Amino acid sequence: MKTISYTFLILIASVTSVYGQKKHNKILLESATLHIGNGLVISTGSIGIENGVITLVKNTLAYTYNKSDWDTIINLSGHHLYPGFVAPNSTLGLTEIDAVRASRDFYEMGTFNPHVRAQIAYNCESDVIETVRTNGVLMIQTTPRGGRISGQSSLMNSSCWNWEDGTVKADDGIHIEWPSAYSRNWGDPITKPNETYEDQKRELIAYLTNAKASTNIKDKNTPIQYSALSDCFTGEKRFYFHANEIQQINDILDLITEMEIKFPVIVGGSESYLVADRLKIKKVPVMIGRLHSLPQHDDDPVDLPYKLPFLLQQAGVQFCLQNEGDMEAMNARNLPFLAGTAMSYGLTEEEAIRSITLSACEIMGISKNYGSIEIGKKATLFGSIGSALEMKGNQASVILINGEFVPTTNFQTDLYKKYKTKYGK
Structure with missing residues (x-):
């Protein structure tokens, strides 16, 4: 030619x-x-x-x-x-117009849905993906929502003919919404302890314990929900624990030790800097929640969300950035600018770029082929x-x-x- x-x-x-x-x-x-x-x-x-x-x-x-x-x-x-920038933990590809129920395909009924797979619902023809791609977001961890166990995410390209063609890594992990230790009513400035927290936690741990017990049992009568979790317990897939509070994170770290979970990830982690030493020792990475947010508590420094990447970087905790929140599919185009904010509050430019490229790929297990401009990738x-x-x-x-x-x-x-x-x- x-x-x-x-x-x-x-x-x-x-x-x-x-x-x-x-x-x-x-x-x-x-x-x-x-x-x-x-x-x-x-x-x-x-x-x-x-x-x-x-x-x-x-x-x-x-x-x-x-x-x-x-x-x-x-x-x-x-x-x-x-x-290519990577958008972890996103409903991008599963929703088109948030206000139109028929175009939202990320939420399933029920409490425990580990068998739900986001991959097969990924919409390559989404106009929203098109607008996000031109800002450099070339890979998406498309993720289901809802319930205590939401289902399985998959890593997808932001340009493809269909979901088979667009798959980078299918069913990379299962997402768990850890119960909140605190509650706050709408309009009420006072945060109160969640009186049912221990019960909710016991219910979730009991479910995971039963699922792990059936991991090595080859029985056609094993519920599909339990079978879907087996690869997470053997280390072939990741557990993504969605949690922000220090109580939640400490309880998750205890569970990780008790159940010998090999590849856990904290998603959100607003208060992760308070337990950074434990996270570092246990080598648990954090997918930091949207930086362009208000602080978790009224008495937190107003710039705490902006500084969180720098605090974790200084503590030696592996992290990447993600954009979960209101209108997150459309707002995924702002992912590069979240990294820019982190750069303004302590990270170097290359560290900020790493937080939405190689670090994200390392956390999700695809860094062998993606995440950096290196020979062989x-x-x-x-x-x-x-x-x-x-x-x-x-x-x-x-x-x-x-x-x-x-x-x-x-x-x-x-x-x-x-x-x-x-x-x-």
């Missing part, structure tokens, strides 16, 4: 036109600032991609090549290249005109998922261009 050199102006049009139609087997992205994802940065770097896999990471100034060696060469001088990455952690700078110039070009536009940018011409601009 004849070598193709792109200027930036024709790059976006070319990428859009070849989406899903043309194969680019050998691609060279040159002269960009490379944010590797593992803390390293190359100020002027080149990335070589062959058949969807990264085969070359070099300093452009120290690398010479023959143009005939590459099918496609893209000069990204002045741009930034990042590993899948070419799931994107370029941005400016810093992707800033709203003005986050403008996608090129997007690749598993080495395939993906459009850098969405229906919102198309409408912007359409109506911009109305006034002759």
Whole structure:
């Protein structure tokens, strides 16, 4: 194939036109600032991609090549290249319009639903995913909600033909909503102890104990709910414990020890900094809740949510960022800006990037192939005109998922261009 050199102006049009139609087997992205994802940065770097896999990471100034060696060469001088950002613990792909019940497919009836699988409900045609992808979010841990045990999440690409094609890792873990030790009525400023907390905790632990007891029993009469949990107890899948309060986290850590759970993860963890030493000793990572939130308690410092990543980083606790909360599917596009906030409150730029790339992949068990720009990993990455952690700078110039070009536009940018011409601009 004849070598193709792109200027930036024709790059976006070319990428859009070849989406899903043309194969680019050998691609060279040159002269960009490379944010590797593992803390390293190359100020002027080149990335070589062959058949969807990264085969070359070099300093452009120290690398010479023959143009005939590459099918496609893209000069990204002045741009930034990042590993694809990862959105953990998200209903993205399971909901389209939160106010329309028929478009919400993340909630199941019942208390214990470990057998529910988000993977097969993932909607690749979602317009919301399209708008999130152009901000650099290229992988999603699509996650069910509801009940005490919500079900199984799966890691999905943000561009695909169907859920089979989009699956990065199926059924990576089971999500448990740990009962809250405290309660607060709407409009009441006083937090009160949850009088039924111990009963709720005993009920959940009894369920997990029974499920573990049936792990090695091959009986067709074993309830499907128990069978679904067996891989978590053998260490093939992760337990994601959703909890924020110190009482919850301490009780979870006790359960982890008692039941010998191999891969536990705390999701939320607003007060995790108070038990950071225990988390570090037990090597339990935290998926930190939405940073753009109010503090958990009225007497907490107002900037505590912003500083939480830095506090855990200083304590040596592994963490990544996630965006659970109101309108979380749509707001997943703000994931890079959560990392930007963490950068403003203590993290370095590369540490902030790691919190939404490699650290997330390590926690979810896919770092062998994703999360950083390193030789041997899948070419799931994107370029941005400016810093992707800033709203003005986050403008996608090129997007690749598993080495395939993906459009850098969405229906919102198309409408912007359409109506911009109305006034002759």
